[in-house]
Amino acid sequence: METYQCAEWESKQKEAAAATMAYxxxxxxxxxxxxxxxxxxxxxxxxxxxxxxxxxxxxxxQSHENLQAWHSRLANRPPISG
Known part of the structure; x- marks a missing residue:
């Protein structure tokens, strides 16, 4: 396992994730x-x-209500939920 972690890279990826969720x-x-x-x-x-x-x-x-609803719908699909 890597011991070096780049905090700047992590921060940029979290920004990218937030932007993708907003999209x-x-x-x-x-x-x-x-x-x-x-x-x-x-x-x-x-x-x-x-x-x-x-x-x-x-x-x-929590403010991304339609993304939350979509995620919940998919999580409850038989192939995903088991």
Whole structure:
């Protein structure tokens, strides 16, 4: 495991995650899913990216209600929820 960690890189990545989540809020304001009206690989990829962000202690802000709702819907899909 690496012992050196670059705090500046971490900070930039958290900024990128926040910007991406803000973008997704806009996308999901007009669509049920990331790429439109149907569940697709874009949703799977986005869900996985948010899972990695969560591991890094970057959570979806409560103010991003439609992103929270989308995430909850996907988390409850049988292939994801088990």
């Amino acid at each position: 997704l809020v806009g996308v999901l304001a007009d669509n049920d899913y990331v790429a439109g009206g149907r569940f697709s690989a874009a949703d799977i990829t986005t869900f996985a990216g948010l899972a990695f962000a969560d591991l890094a202690k970057v959570e979806i802000p």
